[in-house]
Amino acid sequence: MGISRRTFFQWLGASAALSMLPGTSEAAAAGEELATMLDLSRCVGCGSCVEACREANQAKYPRPTQPFPKMYPQGRVQVADWSERRQVDDRLTPYNWLFIQTATGTYNDQPFEIHIPRRCLHCTNPPCANLCPWGAAFKQANGIVRINDQICLGGAKCKAVCPWHIPERQTGVGLYLDILPAYAGNGVMYKCDRCWNRIAEGALPACIEACPYDVQTIGPRQAIVEKAHQLAESMHGFLYGEHENGGTNTIYVSPVPFDVLNAAIATGPGRPHLQSVPNPFHEEERLTRAILAAPLAGIAAGALQILRATKEDSHEDK
Numbered sequence: 001m002g003i004s005r006r007t008f009f010q011w012l013g014a015s016a017a018l019s020m021l022p023g024t025s026e027a028a029a030a031g032e033e034l035a036t037m038l039d040l041s042r043c044v045g046c047g048s049c050v051e052a053c054r055e056a057n058q059a060k061y062p063r064p065t066q067p068f069p070k071m072y073p074q075g076r077v078q079v080a081d082w083s084e085r086r087q088v089d090d091r092l093t094p095y096n097w098l099f100i101q102t103a104t105g106t107y108n109d110q111p112f113e114i115h116i117p118r119r120c121l122h123c124t125n126p127p128c129a130n131l132c133p134w135g136a137a138f139k140q141a142n143g144i145v146r147i148n149d150q151i152c153l154g155g156a157k158c159k160a161v162c163p164w165h166i167p168e169r170q171t172g173v174g175l176y177l178d179i180l181p182a183y184a185g186n187g188v189m190y191k192c193d194r195c196w197n198r199i200a201e202g203a204l205p206a207c208i209e210a211c212p213y214d215v216q217t218i219g220p221r222q223a224i225v226e227k228a229h230q231l232a233e234s235m236h237g238f239l240y241g242e243h244e245n246g247g248t249n250t251i252y253v254s255p256v257p258f259d260v261l262n263a264a265i266a267t268g269p270g271r272p273h274l275q276s277v278p279n280p281f282h283e284e285e286r287l288t289r290a291i292l293a294a295p296l297a298g299i300a301a302g303a304l305q306i307l308r309a310t311k312e313d314s315h316e317d318k
């Protein structure tokens, strides 16, 4: 099932209508996660999406207070100041939530040049939100993963646990300045919030709206996954994001395998990789099941022992 922009707006319109009644938009959105599909065969790397993202989200960008408080013990947390480098657009920063990676090379003896818009993938089971000690990172019912800049202390746990190390810190802004500026945290973490406010108003995310080549499609996850599979099949292509990290709400479709793309892109701070990422919670779920099963197994074993002893006693009594 494909989803045109019109269908998306009809779907979104229905949600928006429901949202007029208190609490109904959350109920309607629960279980109906949004996902985006990016058709990399269409992206020309023009950067219109990057510009649109910066323009649409400017009001959310950090406005740090200078000078920054001195941290104790010194060197505990590094200062991260991007406020004088807001124009940087070739990597993720607190002022640049989307950038274009370019991979060039040959595949099947054919030269390729693939442009890859990179941002937070909005994981379906996001470790950044699950493991944030302060509850600052969270996932909305519609699948959008956000960081609350009013609560975040900039401790960067979200960045450490994110397989792509997406969130970026800006020092000199946020709650830590009002608590213990020398000792607690060191700013606020920033990343793509999938234009949650635009979606709530029934508009498309800015990057999707601005793209002249319709690279991105947004819609309910299951429908997007089906569309991505159809597209991949039609181009004999490959998917990234459907299963990575247990599944994300960003599905890339490429005519070139992602391990080939990963080898061809520059990776490092602010420039995420394209390696396959196993589900980190798979092992945890297995362990949880084992731990939960352990007392039951113990009870069962104990009950069996009691039963055996009772039987033996009754035999001895005979």
Ligand code: SF4
Pocket (backbone or CB within 6 Å): 042, 043, 044, 045, 046, 047, 048, 049, 050, 100, 115, 117, 210, 211, 212, 213, 214, 215, 216
């Ligand atoms: S996604 Fe669209 S707007 Fe962004 S670089 Fe590619 S073609 Fe340009």
Ligand code: SF4
Pocket (backbone or CB within 6 Å): 120, 121, 122, 123, 126, 127, 128, 129, 145, 161, 162, 163, 164, 165, 166, 167, 191
């Ligand atoms: S990609 Fe990283 S920052 Fe984005 S939701 Fe997943 S874990 Fe969180």
Ligand code: SF4
Pocket (backbone or CB within 6 Å): 052, 053, 054, 056, 057, 097, 098, 119, 191, 192, 193, 194, 195, 205, 206, 207, 208
């Ligand atoms: S969804 Fe919004 S915040 Fe995220 S990259 Fe696109 S424009 Fe930027």
